[in-house]
Amino acid sequence: xxxxxxxxxxxxxxxxxxxxxxxxxxxxxxxxxxxxxxxxxxxxxxxxxxxxxxxxxxxxxxxxxxxxxxxxxxxxxxxxxxxxxxxxxxxxxxxxxxxxxxxxxxxxxxxxxxxxxxxxxxxxxxxxxxxxxxxxxxxxxxxxxxxxxxxxxxxxxxxxxxxxxxxxxxxxxxxxxxxxxxxxxxxxxxxxxxxxxxxxxxxxxxxxxxxxxxxxxxxxxxxxxxxxxxxxxxxxxxxxxxxxxxxxxxxxxxxxxxxxxxxxxxxxxxxxxxxxxxxxxxxxxxxxxxxxxxxxxxxxxxxxxxxxx
Ligand code: NAD
Ligand code: UDP
Numbered sequence: 001x002x003x004x005x006x007x008x009x010x011x012x013x014x015x016x017x018x019x020x021x022x023x024x025x026x027x028x029x030x031x032x033x034x035x036x037x038x039x040x041x042x043x044x045x046x047x048x049x050x051x052x053x054x055x056x057x058x059x060x061x062x063x064x065x066x067x068x069x070x071x072x073x074x075x076x077x078x079x080x081x082x083x084x085x086x087x088x089x090x091x092x093x094x095x096x097x098x099x100x101x102x103x104x105x106x107x108x109x110x111x112x113x114x115x116x117x118x119x120x121x122x123x124x125x126x127x128x129x130x131x132x133x134x135x136x137x138x139x140x141x142x143x144x145x146x147x148x149x150x151x152x153x154x155x156x157x158x159x160x161x162x163x164x165x166x167x168x169x170x171x172x173x174x175x176x177x178x179x180x181x182x183x184x185x186x187x188x189x190x191x192x193x194x195x196x197x198x199x200x201x202x203x204x205x206x207x208x209x210x211x212x213x214x215x216x217x218x219x220x221x222x223x224x225x226x227x228x229x230x231x232x233x234x235x236x237x238x239x240x241x242x243x244x245x246x247x248x249x250x251x252x253x254x255x256x257x258x259x260x261x262x263x264x265x266x267x268x269x270x271x272x273x274x275x276x277x278x279x280x281x282x283x284x285x286x287x288x289x290x291x292x293x294x295x296x297x298x299x300x301x302x303x304x305x306x307x308x309x
C-alpha cells in the first residue's frame with residue numbers, strides 16, 4: 001500500500017506516518033514546516049518514507065500510484081492559526097481542493113482531518129455528528145472553524161459529484177508526545193509551565209471543558225475510518241470531559257510541581273463545553289479510546305521532560 005500524509009511533520013501526522021510504516025505501507029509525507037519539524041520524522045526509515053517539503057496550496061504532483069491520502073495539513077492550535085488566518089483559510093480551501101484533485105487523479109481514498117471546532121461553541125451536549133454547530137463566522141477562531149467547515153463541504157461534494165472515495169474525521173482535542181512545546185495548546189502549555197516551575201495559566205476561571213484523547217487512540221480511529229466506506233463525518237475523541245482547572249491541578253500533581261495556578265483573561269469565543277458523542281464511531285468502527293487521561297498525561301509528561309527541558 002502507498003499512502004500520502006499531508007502535515008506529516010506535525011504532531012498527529014508524524015504518529016500516523018509511523019503507524020502506517022509499521023503496517024508495511026510506503027509513505028510519502030508532505031509538509032511546509034509551518035508548525036511541524038523535521039525532527040518529528042527524522043527516525044522514519046528512508047526506504048519506506050519520502051519527505052517532500054511543499055505547501056498544499058500549491059498544486060501537488062506525485063509520481064506513481066497512491067492508495068490512500070490522509071489530509072492533515074493545517075495549523076491546529078489557536079495561537080498558530082490566529083497568527084496566520086489567511087494561510088489557514090487557504091490551506092483548508094485551496095489546499096484541500098489540490099489534495100482532493102490528487103485523490104481524483106490517482107483514484108486514492110481521501111481522508112480529511114476535520115475538527116470538533118466545526119461545532120463552534122456548541123449549544124447541544126454532547127455533540128453528535130448531526131449537530132450543525134454554533135460558529136461565529138467573523139470571530140478570531142473563524143479562520144479555522146469556517147475553513148474546516150468549508151473543507152468538509154468540499155470533501156463530500158467531491159464524493160457526490162466526482163466519485164472520489166472520501167472520509168471525514170471530526171477530531172476532538174488530542175494530545176501526546178511531539179506536540180510543540182510552544183504550540184500554545186493547553187496540555188503542552190501546562191506541562192511546560194509545571195516542569196519549569198512557572199505559573200500555570202488557566203484562562204477565565206477554568207470552568208470550560210474539553211475532552212482529551214491520547215494520540216494512539218486517535219491514530220487507530222483514523223486508520224479504521226479510512227478502511228470503512230462511510231463518507232459522512234465521524235467524531236473521533238475521548239468522551240471523558242474535564243474542566244480546565246481540573247486539568248491544571250492534575251498536571252501540577254503528576255509533575256510534583258510547585259507552580260502556582262493563575263487565572264488570566266478568557267479568549268474571545270472560547271468554547272465553553274466540548275464532549276464528543278462517539279456512538280457512531282463505536283458502531284461503525286468498533287472503536288473506542290483505551291488510554292485514560294492520567295495514563296496519557298504521564299506518558300506525555302515523560303516525553304516533554306526528556307525532549308524539551
Ligand atoms: P500540527 O500543527 O502539529 O500539525 C499540522 C502540520 O501541518 C504541521 O506539520 C504544519 O507544518 C503542516 N501544515 C500547515 N499548513 C500547511 C500547508 N499549507 N501545507 C503543508 N503543510 C502544512 O497539528 P496537529 O495537532 O498534528 O493537527 C493535524 C490535523 O488534525 C490538522 O488538520 C488539525 O486541524 C486536525 N485536528 C487536530 C486536533 C488536535 O487536537 N491535535 C483536533 C482537531 C483537528
Ligand atoms: N487554555 C488555558 N490555558 C492555556 C491554554 C489554553 O486555560 O495556557 C484553555 C483554553 O482557553 C481552552 C482550553 O484550554 O478553553 C483548550 O485550549 P486549546 O488551545 O488547547 O484548544 P481549543 O480546544 O480551544 O482549540
